[in-house]
Amino acid sequence: MAAARPLVPLMMLLLLAAPAALASAAGKPGAGGGGGGGDFAAAALGGLAALRADADALAPWLVVTRRALHRTPELMFREHNTSAYIRAALDAMGIPYAWPVARTGVLARLEVGPGTDDGARGGQTAAAAAKHANASATGEASPPPLVVILRSDIDALPIDEPAGGVADAGGYRSANEGVMHACGHDAHAAMLLGAARLLRDRRASFPRPGAVLFAFQPAEEGGAGADEMLRHEGGRLFDGAGAAFGVHVWPTVPRGALLTRTGTLMAGALSWDVAVRGRGGHAAMPHLNVDPVVPAAALVGALQALVSREMSPLGSAVLSVTTLRAGTVNNVTPDEARLGGTLRALTHADMERLRRRVGEVAAAVAAAHGCTAEVDWHEGDHPYYPPTVNDGRAAALVAGAAEALMDGWVARPFAPEGEAGAGAEGTAAETATASGSGKGKGKGGDEEDGVGAPGSPSSPSPAMAMPATLSPYTPSSKHTFETEPVMPAEDFSFFARALPSAFSFLGAADPSGPGGGGGGLLHNPLFSLDERVLPVGAAIHAAVAAEYFARGGLEVTGAAAAAADCSSAAAGGGACPAAAA
Ligand SMILES: [Zn+2]
16 A cells, blocks of 8 residues: 655665676575575575575564563554554555455565566566566567565463563563563564565566565454454455465474474364253252252363263363353352363364264253253354464475575574584584673674664574474484474464465573573563574564575475476577576
8 A cells, every 4th residue: 555665775786786796695696595495596685695684684573563562562453552553564665455454454566576676776686587577579479477474463461461571671661561572472463573574675586477475463362353354355465376375383392493394283162151050049958959069060070071081092182161150149049050161172173073062962961950051152252263274385385485594593592402503504603602691693793773673693592402202304404393282363364264384483581581492482471582593583574585485485495496497598599597596
């Protein structure tokens, strides 16, 4: 919508002025992406070293952005100020957006590909533009445009942020009483805005035309904002999208470790309440009443059998009773007793079956005691979240991009026993010299920015044990791990249900937080994160989008895409570009 003049940091202008030099400075020419990274083709957009340097340079801005959002958290579908802040940032970048999408959401759209810069910096894309023009002149069929979605949630939780915490000490504790960013969605929004900045200044370097969509999504915490966003105007805004990617900070894993997996990553979830109804009366004459308390108590036990006796031992499900209410005084049998809780499982089929069985068991147990039962599945205020199921190609793309990006940038988060000091290039020395430094060795001028910004991502976290349920994503991975599924739910699942997608967890353990390294858990008033993860997350988003275009989408591998690009260029009379650079 808005199209204000962009703010382009001088550094980025300089970077754009000499992409070839920067690509060679990256030290990772061609399709190789760095040790352990596996298949990473997107050295295209100026190189990984430039991406790391640009992200490092953005660190102070990312911290300011995250803290501003942290200070003014808003509950689901009420993210009005958050949305305005995001739109103002996009205005400053000159990136257009649609708003409101799903009431408070913002969907920014960055057109990318040859010729999409504003003309003022046309020289640096001359090669790409010439190739594009050459293809047009020779009648070569243009490849279809690619569209990829990068998604962040933006809402907060009804939790009161206590005094004396990390944010309080930093002067950015929540100013909205009873509301707190206790799930890191402030960091997610900052990282996605950072990615928009990184990609905006690389847009003309994308190898083919298309768009990157930045979805700033409301109401993840129960409102299914993702579903509403995808349904907005019949889904028109997402036309042509071939994949979606999202990241969630993970406070119990060392900063910079990326966790993902193929297949089901997170559970489906349903919120439920059961009203058991009888007929109240004098508690001293129970034979004249129909007591709903006894069947309500029986139902608590009966429901447990659904998981223990009806689920395969190899499946996973949770059925927790979390509320139980009946009566007001001790000598009156009430008319009604209520219980409620959460239902989770890793497959949609199990969710459907357990949902049906909760209704059947509730009705039968109530009937056995002469009562009735009515189940409320909260369709209106807390809709069903399906399990989050990652596409294998999308998960591999994220893991490859993240591994290549972080190798040599983020201190290796995990060294198997006996390998200490034999980590990735640069990290052994960092590990040896890092203890107690607290400052990054990279650029960024963090000390001068006055906001207490963290050091560069290179400064390592204290040694932390990786959860035992993780294994390296590939045998040589140092920064990316395959995680077991987890039972929390995510409405990113609606994106993953609509198109091939991958959701990942990004280690963000706060060494200054509670416990000296674990940070508070998600949805906890003591939640905190290591802000040095912000540039890492922004760069991962950017690298994923770049990689998606370099591969030509999810259908073609990097090597095959490069070969196809080369052969079509040859057919059109053009020279084959050097290895996707
Ligand atoms: Zn969350």
